[in-house]
Amino acid sequence: MFCVHCGLPEAEGDHPSCRGARAALEPPRFCPECARRMVVQVIPSGWSARCSRHGETTSAGVPALTD
Amino acid sequence: MTAAAERTDDRATTDVLAAAREQVLDRGVGLTEEQVLTVLRLADDRLDDLLALAHEVRMKWCGPEVEVEGIVSLKTGGCPEDCHFCSQSGRFPSPVRSAWLDIPGLVKAARQTADAGATEFCIVAAVRGPDARLLSQVREGIKAIRDSGNNIQIACSLGMLTQAQVDELVGMGVHRYNHNLETARSHFPQVVTTHSWEERWDTLRMVREAGMEVCSGGILGMGETDEQRAEFAVQLAELDPHEVPMNFLIPQPGTPYEQYEPIAGRDALRLVAAFRLAMPRTMLRFAGGRELTLGDLGAEKGMLGGVNAIIVGNYLTNLGRPAQQDLDMLADLKMPIKALSDTL
Ligand code: SF4
Ligand SMILES: [Zn+2]
Ligand SMILES: [Zn+2]
Numbered sequence: 001m002f003c004v005h006c007g008l009p010e011a012e013g014d015h016p017s018c019r020g021a022r023a024a025l026e027p028p029r030f031c032p033e034c035a036r037r038m039v040v041q042v043i044p045s046g047w048s049a050r051c052s053r054h055g056e057t058t059s060a061g062v063p064a065l066t067d
Numbered sequence: 068m069t070a071a072a073e074r075t076d077d078r079a080t081t082d083v084l085a086a087a088r089e090q091v092l093d094r095g096v097g098l099t100e101e102q103v104l105t106v107l108r109l110a111d112d113r114l115d116d117l118l119a120l121a122h123e124v125r126m127k128w129c130g131p132e133v134e135v136e137g138i139v140s141l142k143t144g145g146c147p148e149d150c151h152f153c154s155q156s157g158r159f160p161s162p163v164r165s166a167w168l169d170i171p172g173l174v175k176a177a178r179q180t181a182d183a184g185a186t187e188f189c190i191v192a193a194v195r196g197p198d199a200r201l202l203s204q205v206r207e208g209i210k211a212i213r214d215s216g217n218n219i220q221i222a223c224s225l226g227m228l229t230q231a232q233v234d235e236l237v238g239m240g241v242h243r244y245n246h247n248l249e250t251a252r253s254h255f256p257q258v259v260t261t262h263s264w265e266e267r268w269d270t271l272r273m274v275r276e277a278g279m280e281v282c283s284g285g286i287l288g289m290g291e292t293d294e295q296r297a298e299f300a301v302q303l304a305e306l307d308p309h310e311v312p313m314n315f316l317i318p319q320p321g322t323p324y325e326q327y328e329p330i331a332g333r334d335a336l337r338l339v340a341a342f343r344l345a346m347p348r349t350m351l352r353f354a355g356g357r358e359l360t361l362g363d364l365g366a367e368k369g370m371l372g373g374v375n376a377i378i379v380g381n382y383l384t385n386l387g388r389p390a391q392q393d394l395d396m397l398a399d400l401k402m403p404i405k406a407l408s409d410t411l
Contacts, residue, residue, distance in 0.1 A: 022317060025359060025385045025387075027386060029162035040166065041140070041172065042143075042381045042385070044176055044179045044180050044390070047381065
C-alpha cells in the first residue's frame with residue numbers, strides 16, 4: 001500500500017508531513033494501490049480521485065473533516 | 068525593555084485604538100498605513116480590545132449579516148504562471164494534476180452550495196487568463212445552472228482579462244469578479260515573476276468600470292514583513308473592492324513555499340482586525356487557511372473581530388470543514404446569513 005499524500009510506500013518511513021493538520025486538508029493525490037498520481041476534483045462537499053489503472057474513488061463514505 | 072519604554076509603548080497602543088475608535092468607528096475613515104502597522108504590533112494582551120473594536124466597526128458599517136459563498140475549480144492545475152504559493156502552477160513538482168470539471172459536475176457543485184444556504188457561487192479556473200474554450204465552458208455552465216432552477220449569484224475568477232472578455236462576462240450575468248492582488252505591491256515580485264501586480268490592477272480596473280463587483284484580496288504568511296502587511300491593507304483600501312477574501316498560506320507540497328510555517332493564530336486575528344480597521348465598509352471574507360491557522364475557536368474569534376463573510380465547504384484543491392459546522396457557528400453567534408432576496 002502507498003501513501004495517498006506522497007506516493008511512497010506506507011511502511012517506509014514516518015511520513016510526518018502526510019499525517020499532520022495540513023495533510024488533513026488535502027484530498028488523496030496518489031493511488032494507494034500503485035502510487036500513480038491521480039486526477040483529483042474537489043467540489044464544495046467532497047472530492048473524487050481517479051487512477052488511470054485502478055479507477056475512481058470518492059469522498060462518499062470517508063468521514064468528514066473535523067478538527 | 069525598560070519600564071519607561073514599556074509605558075511609552077502602552078500609551079502608543081492605547082492611542083491607536085482610541086484614534087481608531089474616533090476615526091474608523093465614528094467617522095468611517097480607514098486607518099492609514101502607519102496606523103495599521105501600529106495595530107499589527109499591538110501586544111498580545113491588547114488583542115481582545117482590538118478584536119472588539121473591529122467587531123463594533125463591522126457591525127456599525129456593514130451590519131450583522133454574513134455572506135456565505137461556495138467555490139469550485141472548473142479547471143484545475145497546469146497553470147503557466149509561477150505564483151510560488153500555488154499547487155496549481157505547472158512549473159512546480161506539485162502532486163496536483165490537471166482536471167476539468169464537466170457541466171453536470173458544475174451544476175451539482177452549484178446545487179450543493181445553494182443547499183448549504185450560500186448566496187454566492189464562484190467559478191474558478193487555474194489560468195493566466197481565459198481562452199475561448201474556457202469562456203464557452205463558463206457560458207454553458209452558467210446556462211445549465213440557471214436551467215436547473217438555481218438562482219444563486221454567480222461570480223468568476225478566471226485570471227487576467229481583456230476588455231472584450233470583461234464585456235463577455237457581464238453579458239453572461241456574472242455579477243462579481245475575483246482577482247486577488249495577492250500581496251503588497253513591494254512583495255509581489257518575490258511571489259510571482261510571470262506577471263506583475265500592475266497587470267492584476269488593470270484587470271480590476273476594467274472589471275469595476277464594466278459594473279461588476281470587484282473582489283480582491285490575497286494570502287498572508289508568504290514571507291511578507293509587518294510593514295508590507297500594512298502596505299497591502301492600504302493598497303486594498305485604495306482599490307476599494309466590494310469584497311476582500313483573506314487567505315492564510317497553507318504550505319503546499321512541491322511549491323517553493325512548501326516549508327513555510329503557517330501564520331500564528333493570534334497574528335492571523337490581528338490581521339483580520341487590522342484589515343477591518345483599514346476598510347470599515349468592505350466585505351471581509353474568511354477564505355482558505357483558516358482551518359489550519361485558527362481552528363474552530365479562532366474562526367469564531369475572527370467572526371467577532373471584523374469578518375462578515377465566509378467560504379463554506381471545500382476550497383479549490385484543499386478541503387475545508389463541513390459547511391454545516393460553519394452554519395452552526397453563525398447560528399451560535401446569532402449572525403444572520405445574508406439571503407438571496409437581500410441581494411437581488
Ligand atoms: S495564476 Fe492562479 S492558478 Fe496560476 S499559478 Fe497563479 S495563483 Fe495558481
Ligand atoms: Zn506520505
Ligand atoms: Zn492505481
